Amino acid sequence: MTDRLIDELLKIDRFSDEEVVTLLGFLVNKFVRKGDHFLNPGQVSRHFAFIDSGLVMHYGLHDGVEIPCNFSMEGDWMGSLKSFTTGSPTEVAIKALEDCWIREMTGGQLQQLFLSSPRWLLFKNELVQRVFFNITQHNADFAKLDAKARYYKFMKERPDLINRVPQYYIAAYLGIKPQSLSRIRKEG
Amino acid sequence: MTDRLIDELLKIDRFSDEEVVTLLGFLVNKFVRKGDHFLNPGQVSRHFAFIDSGLVMHYGLHDGVEIPCNFSMEGDWMGSLKSFTTGSPTEVAIKALEDCWIREMTGGQLQQLFLSSPRWLLFKNELVQRVFFNITQHNADFAKLDAKARYYKFMKERPDLINRVPQYYIAAYLGIKPQSLSRIRKEG
DNA sequence: TCCGGTTCTTAACAAATGTGAATGGATTTG
DNA sequence: CAAATCCATTCACATTTGTTAAGAACCGGA
Numbered sequence: 060m061t062d063r064l065i066d067e068l069l070k071i072d073r074f075s076d077e078e079v080v081t082l083l084g085f086l087v088n089k090f091v092r093k094g095d096h097f098l099n100p101g102q103v104s105r106h107f108a109f110i111d112s113g114l115v116m117h118y119g120l121h122d123g124v125e126i127p128c129n130f131s132m133e134g135d136w137m138g139s140l141k142s143f144t145t146g147s148p149t150e151v152a153i154k155a156l157e158d159c160w161i162r163e164m165t166g167g168q169l170q171q172l173f174l175s176s177p178r179w180l181l182f183k184n185e186l187v188q189r190v191f192f193n194i195t196q197h198n199a200d201f202a203k204l205d206a207k208a209r210y211y212k213f214m215k216e217r218p219d220l221i222n223r224v225p226q227y228y229i230a231a232y233l234g235i236k237p238q239s240l241s242r243i244r245k246e247g
Numbered sequence: 248m249t250d251r252l253i254d255e256l257l258k259i260d261r262f263s264d265e266e267v268v269t270l271l272g273f274l275v276n277k278f279v280r281k282g283d284h285f286l287n288p289g290q291v292s293r294h295f296a297f298i299d300s301g302l303v304m305h306y307g308l309h310d311g312v313e314i315p316c317n318f319s320m321e322g323d324w325m326g327s328l329k330s331f332t333t334g335s336p337t338e339v340a341i342k343a344l345e346d347c348w349i350r351e352m353t354g355g356q357l358q359q360l361f362l363s364s365p366r367w368l369l370f371k372n373e374l375v376q377r378v379f380f381n382i383t384q385h386n387a388d389f390a391k392l393d394a395k396a397r398y399y400k401f402m403k404e405r406p407d408l409i410n411r412v413p414q415y416y417i418a419a420y421l422g423i424k425p426q427s428l429s430r431i432r433k434e435g
Numbered sequence: 436t437c438c439g440g441t442t443c444t445t446a447a448c449a450a451a452t453g454t455g456a457a458t459g460g461a462t463t464t465g
Numbered sequence: 466c467a468a469a470t471c472c473a474t475t476c477a478c479a480t481t482t483g484t485t486a487a488g489a490a491c492c493g494g495a
Contacts, residue, residue, distance in 0.1 A: 119387050121390075121391040126391055128383065128387055128390065140376065140379070141376075141380055144376070177365065180369075183372075184372055184375070187375060187376065188329075188332070191328070191378070191382070192329055194382050194383055194386055195316065195329075195339075197386060198382055198385055199307050199314065199316055201422055202314045202389075202419065202422040203307070203309040203422075205481075206481075225441095225442070225443095226442075231390065232390065233390075234389055234390040234391075236483060237443075237444095238445085238482090238485095239481085239482055239483070240443095241443065241444050241445075242445085244444090245444080393451075393482095393483095413471095413472075414472080414473065415473080423452070423453090424452075424453060425473075425474090426454080426455095426473090426474080427452055427453070428473095429473065429474050430474090432473095432474095433475085
């Protein structure tokens with residue numbers, strides 16, 4: 060039997076069996092139905108989770124419209140770093156776009172993990188850095204590319220998302236209106 | 248005699264005198280003239296530095312145009328995290344917009360620092376997180392606001408930069424053309 | 436299966452932003 | 466100091482994107 064979570068862990072660092080067991084002892088299985096929130100807008104984030112299956116979006120609200128800023132899927136970890144570390148109400152909510160099976164832990168458990176082995180802090184840093192690099196790239200795309208180019212780039216780089224994310228969310232992620240995205244798709 | 252670097256350090260964590268001395272032992276003073284690079288486009292980043300005075304921009308190139316993605320000034324640390332940690336050629340160059348006095352160290356020295364006390368790793372994480380939160384906010388602004396709103400927000404939040412950064416760089420940072428920024432400024 | 440809502444598309448028009456070119460002022464350089 | 470360059474502005478016009486409204490296609494639930 061293989062465990063995707065362990066596979067992903069070992070890609071990042073050489074965790075010992077003991078370290079892995081400690082982590083698994085903290086994790087609790089949970090089901091999140093499509094459309095439900097892992098983290099509601101304005102709430103304080105208290106959990107950090109691995110996604111075994113399914114897809115979520117991280118999003119902010121603007122004039123009542125949900126604007127995704129990131130997507131996470133099976134094999135990814137998810138959480139609202141800022142709310143989680145500062146205890147402030149989150150500016151970024153997390154909602155399931157598909158039924159999800161996840162394994163979650165609390166902030167206190169994560170702290171215990173950090174104390175149990177220095178490797179876990181490096182692990183966290185690695186995850187933060189990955190998201191940081193992605194956001195930096197997305198940001199550069201906004202400054203450099205027009206709407207059409209951003210859409211083509213998204214299609215090329217995230218073909219896995221094209222058919223799993225509703226187009227009006229993709230449009231919002233790219234900073235354009237759904238009608239404009241339709242037009243871009245039509246005119247090739 | 249006060250040292251801005253030490254002030255900033257102590258805002259982040261309770262470093263001991265010994266830890267501070269270790270850091271200072273690694274740092275080398277350097278002058279970077281306005282217009283010169285701290286990190287040239289495409290080079291591998293080998294240094295990490297504190298800015299005692301002056302202003303730099305982190306930027307990427309697009310069709311030969313410099314597009315800033317971040318600014319750092321006196322009191323800030325600077326470096327290209329991705330190039331620095333992965334050893335890859337940087338996608339983000341760093342250029343002085345004003346004459347700068349900096350104190351820099353090498354990657355090897357930073358590693359020594361990490362080994363000397365766990366506090367330094369936490370320190371690095373804190374710096375990464377801050378930039379991460381900033382970029383995340385800038386990113387959300389791109390998706391949510393039009394050019395005019397982005398400019399007003401920038402004026403409100405970064406009045407310290409308005410008169411130190413040339414307007415064509417501010418325009419590029421905001422993802423618009425200099426002429427469009429001129430028009431926005433004119434029409435109020 | 437049918438219904439009711441949601442998502443996607445289309446179109447005409449409005450508004451925002453880009454483009455190219457010219458000007459004048461400021462700044463740098465020799 | 467003068468020449469040269471760079472930078473900000475302005476304008477007319479082109480292109481892109483937003484807005485509003487309507488209908489078509491696609492669901493999910495009764």
